[in-house]
Amino acid sequence: MEVLVPSIVNPAVPAAVVSKLVALLELAKEEEHDRRLVDDIGSMKRELDMIAGETEDDLISRRTDRRPPGVVRLKSREEMRDLAHDMEDCLDRFLPCTVCGGKLPSSTSRQQFAAEVKRLKERLAAAHERRGRYKDDDNAGAQEEISTAAAPAAATPAVGIDIPKQEVLELLGLQAQADDAGDEPPQLRVIPIVGFGGSGKTTLARAVYDSLAGEFSCHAWVEARRYKGTEELLAALLHKLLRSTGSLTSQGLVHSHLQHLQSDIKTYLMNNKRYFIVFDDIEEQQWESIKSIFPEEAGSRIIVTTSMQQVAKACSSHGNGYVYSMRALDEEHSKGLLDAVLGEYSPGLHPSSIVDKCDGHPLALVSVANFLAREDLATEREREQFCRDLGYHMQKSVVFSKLRQVLTDIFVGLPGNPLRTCLQYMCVFPNGREIKRKNLIRRWLAEGYVQCQFPRSDQEVADDNFRELTDRSIVRPIAAGKNGKAKTCRTHGIMHEFMLRESMSSNFITSLRDPNRSNSCHLFVAQTKNPCGSGSTVAPGTMTNPAAATSGDPKKKLRARSLTICGNAGEHAACFNQCELLRVLDLEECGDGDIDGIGRLCHLKYVSLGGTVASLPRGLGRLHCLETLDLRKSSVETVVPIEIIRLPHLAHLLGKIKVNKELFKISKHQRILSKQSNLQTLAGFVLDNTSALPQLMAHMKMLRKVKIWCSSSTDLQGGKSWAHLLKAVNKFVQEGIDTATESRSLSLYLGNTIANFLHSLDALFLKDHSLGNSYGYLTSLKLHGELNQFPRFVALLCGLTELCLSSTNLSASELSNLCKLRRLNYLKLVQDDLEGFLIEKGHFPELRGLCIVVRSPKLPVIREGASPKLVSLQLLCRSMHGLSEGINITCFKQLGVVALDSKVNPGTVQIWESTAKKHPKRPRVLLLERIVPNDTDSMVKYVAAERPAPRMGSPQCEIDAAQSSSTGDLISADLNHSLPGPSLASTEMPSIGLIGTA
Template structure:
């Protein structure tokens, strides 16, 4: 695994080397020759690592990898030093004046000597490896016991019993999920094959739940045939052969087929159909990992139309679960244990019977580390018991050394295999780097997905567009999500993930890997810190001790993130000259003066700041590589217009004003008028409707997301400039692949009349209007491509609501108001709508006719005064899966909705909507969704949580709520299931 990560790291370096050979960098001919040499050397190193999977087989091989890592880091430092100097020289020429050289700037002679030193290092590394080369197969090394650490293990799959009855039946909290799955098996409809998928991260109890269900069903007479097969690391032919063996009544007929060739898959399919045709059967396929496996298995099953047979599959991969259950299926998403069940399971495993009357260990630290993962709770509990609790180590002792135990202790072997398997099975080295980057964030902070994308791009782990060797950020994120390695915490109503995080032991594993590989440095709880660091994350109070940084070279840091307080030594930006990512958004003590040296960060690509900052230095215009600038958490109100002249700037976030006047012949005007701007996101700016930035937006041809706050100033009624700017932005150019285009308008205290003259043809994929809407602006009805619409107003009239019915492409509609006037959703209206959210003060809901909203999946009725069903009939909503209610509705109302949901063919889940703590939220407000059926203590927990009071509708209107979101509150029983997941499964 060390080798794989290093290989991916080198692949990130190569494009930078290629860029330095380009003629735009006026480098000495000898330096360019050295660069070409290093390109060839690095290519050979990558090839050797990718071809030689023996790199973890011996101590000499591991030392060789350390040699290569040191060499690769040295090459990267030299490359970035060259790029830094070239950028500084370009800046000096651009500003046509003498620019003071930064302290860390190396001379051309120094860089040339560094290149020569690196050439010599490559020769020495090669010669050293040849002198001490002792290679032998990884399998032999593993058998000899030479793979002793977590980073040296090959992929192993946890063994699965051939007979599920031998599984440990010591389960916790299994009643509800088991009852639900047994009901799915018992239903005779549909009268054809139905596939039930159980999906979730390793160690959540998927196999144990399937075994519980299987064992109960084998004791009944509902199915004529039963079989349990294990699919991991087996070919489809092997799975089919195993299945036939288990199903065959004549075992001897199968014994002769034990050595079938791959060409015999067809023969196996024929024999399986003979065994199953016209019979009602139940088969469990445990740990299926690929869709191809399922396709072959499915092809062997008879296509009986009148037999209610059932297949149960378990998998860690969401896309595989969806594929298996795509037709007449059911997907059960495993949840982690709540606090009560976690305590029960941990106590069972940690405390010997002879100490049952002794005071139980305080599980607080263990529950925090395990985060509801049953396997982790069992692992730590059994470890404590093996060490002789209560005389042995305490919970706190174990938790502070969890990384050591994961790497070295045999009691953690199964946990270690689970974590390593999920890491090593990631396709590609870049994905491993993306995952390890999660170590930069504190465990109690949800991570904003789009911010994470921009950091990955700045570091070079991913590319803006797909390339053969490096994935794009969306693809990388989707793979991690699909494998349940990371989980969504905050999911918007339009089903977009807003925030996410890793959890439990996976997070501990990521931290251990990233620190041991010198990928991330955390200055906390460590007696000795490394001298050279490349990515620094300072959590909470870890950055306040200036003495800890005296011997640390910060000039090589590429990513710096500060959460909480920080010393002046850390905040001295003159120490960092190769920085690419700077996150000071949650830095408590950040002031204006700390940004004085920001102009020296010439390679900076990502900048996010907060704290007490009130101004951004004009010198920020020197950051020619800056791609993302986020000042939403600052007190900055006015931004220098020179920022718009940054050639690489793509994303600009804040609530900003720009100078009213921009001179026609100024450098900024010339830059923009020549179409040089790459800005895609401008979210957003404040305007009175005329002048200033509005005249410049028309030149920003790549804009795809715009957010505008319209001020109402005394004596200012002319908003012609704003109207023309909006008209130009939404103009439909009839392009086939125009992509997404989003507009958010806030006009709470001013009239919307300036919107009325806007005419088509127009194109938007997302529109948010916040303010009093007397009528729906005409351009909205004529929008092409509109998929998302949010209207926020004091009152939404019948005229406005009826006009929405003409939006035939709409997939997500959100209405926020004190109340709605009465209106009827007619038959065939909103024919493509998937999600509808109504946040109201008064319980007046639309009447839905039969045939309306034919594909609605999610319905949110957020009104605390909702009484009963309020004449809302869900029977006709054939695809409904989730219904979300205000948590303050009466128990009687909730019971009526739960009853209606059980009577619905789909049995949609009933969810509760909660407001999120401010420290967790994004710059806009979001919400938590919980499942009231999740555990028996939900009511008391809701009552005891003072932070769970939902803000009233007027507050939402005043704040201009853009999009609600569903969030999971960590370490709280009522929130231990994701809003869109199934009811919690509490089992080992």
């Protein structure tokens, strides 16, 4: 049976369109244009506001009213959505770059623009009239919802629950409490179980509750989500507590005022001594309103389940708690769950591709199993087709109604349409693909999906959006940087499948191979593995007929604002020429590189080119709106024309860049850059005797991040490039701005020339300092290359919070100068030998992360009282045996993670794990694998190792110590994340923020 389920995805036209209309309206008024045109522009703005408002209202109503809207309303909504996109198209074709204070189109174009606005206005009027002629009855979908709800709810078998249940029991600490002979009274402990919706949180909590409830004086299981107000929640709690002790009278409870309920419950719990309570699916506001009623000295236990990391942290901080993070089922247990549901129907019906698509999600696996049990998928081809069309079946089949509702609630529950749109946008990447966080955010900004809310910047709002999605366990951090933010991420697999199909239904995203692609906002080509292993490549959710892939008019203009190609695009490689309004062109993972004509796409803001692009296409220097040019995938150094460096909106230039000074007159371009350069990230440039970038860098006033490479074989000392580089770096170091809000990073990969360069920089910097100049405002400094002494100017960098020294091989006495850097949050040392390096009490008072990479097993000595705020300790030494003699982890009260080299012997790992369990915060022990850099001028990099996972069953877990607020922002959003996944469980990184390239 299939049901008609309307798409919940109806993205509002980006707020950037409304802002363009505002700018256009102001220009029209200033230039005293025809009053009718001004009125028409104002009318368009109001219509877009109303369309966006109606979309938001519809989604909010879905949270309380399960009935889908009527067919008339759906058709009207689709028409309004298309009109909104046509308005956006009109604006993009005619409106100049308002950021530069441009003028309205020429008189000829203006007439065309006015005519187009008039046509749009007439279409809007006709749409409103048409909607009024038909009955708009939202009750029309009531019968459909009844039939959907009538589908039997699929119970989730408790496959492999024993081990995670035992782990939660250990966290509850009941046995340790019984064995404790001390005089301290037993304390309350709150254990939050956190994870993505449908991941088995309730199943696990119920298993623990059923086995423990009888051991407590009173107990209660409360489904918190059922109660709207605090009074209802507390009344239900008191009712269940009284019933558990037989104290409930036949008349039942009379609802009382909040204060009376709070007082009654607190008194009752104190009289009954020990209690055990489970709050299933609690919200933060509910917890904040009730947490004060629970006595903390009774040795009682509370379990809460939630999908919000923030809520889990808030709950665990009340009492001596820990956060239990759900993990996805591995492949073996995923198949076991399918078998448990399928029973006699199971043989051969669950290929590994189905397991991968379900991403270890129990509810998804049960839903798929129920579908397979009623369908006859006897052949390999049929199973392949089902795998490819899983999103379609999730949208249409009644068997998936429960899963569909869970995922719909997660989506609709996101606060605001911009955040929902940011989530939908992630579906342009293949399911399971790691996404670079910075690239994703830059794309959001380029698309106009993030708008600042004064006084906050677009970047701050985008960072908050990403944090919100990870906090809700929808987006998983994979690898992490040293600032506590994820470096890479991916969407939850089953959510991706659901969102992609919904987005395709609403023309938000579709495959480039879709013959109906002309009206979609975002196009992708995803090279996906054939579900049955034949190696063919088919984009998910699209047609399988090869002839259909080439259908359609190749001259027809496409609406697309972004094109993302992962894999070989084939005959579609150059179709971006049809996308005249393209803002984002991502060819980073493209297997073929025919990109002639890119210079004609004047709206491009984000361009990423892959390693197959041998040279830059002509015309890049004409892309006036370009904000990001990413060339990091290129296998060779890239010579960039000066015209690209001069682009007024270019903020991020990434790759190994060269600009040859023989090709132009430098002084002219220096003057231009001083006036208009917006370049913030230059990461980075390759230095040689022909490079013009050292001279140009000094005139880039907005620079925040700079990387500089110099080959070990290049001799620059004494030359002009050397002098220009010294001057530019010295200026960059000293010309910091507001250090409270801006980060400034400098990375130098100078090989065997670094010692002389830093010696010269020392002299220049200290000379300026003696004249009363600034101390310097770098927040991050990374040095790679042989040093004979510690640079003196580094100690004067008053805002330095991150320092990485790689292959410097400084002596222990020179390294002792590091203790002067009292504001360091992160320190990484990559040395051959650190014997004799001593960190005394009081050193590094703000340090949160310490990473030591050495060959010799002689590690530094860290005295008790040093680095009291340390959260992450990475001791990456392959020859280490047992514990380190000079490092006692019990001295670090806030420690959350210990990382070891993956090549260390298993006995050492076991010793560290045993020691970590005795630590009050129970830090996790991770194994990291060293990645050999592509060249000798790069710093060492570590990633999560392939570690044999324990046979934990369903669901797996990670145990995280609850952190106090004193741990700060560095890890506040990271320590409580688990990173599940059936095939990636052993490689995903906890987003602890202190792992990666230094």
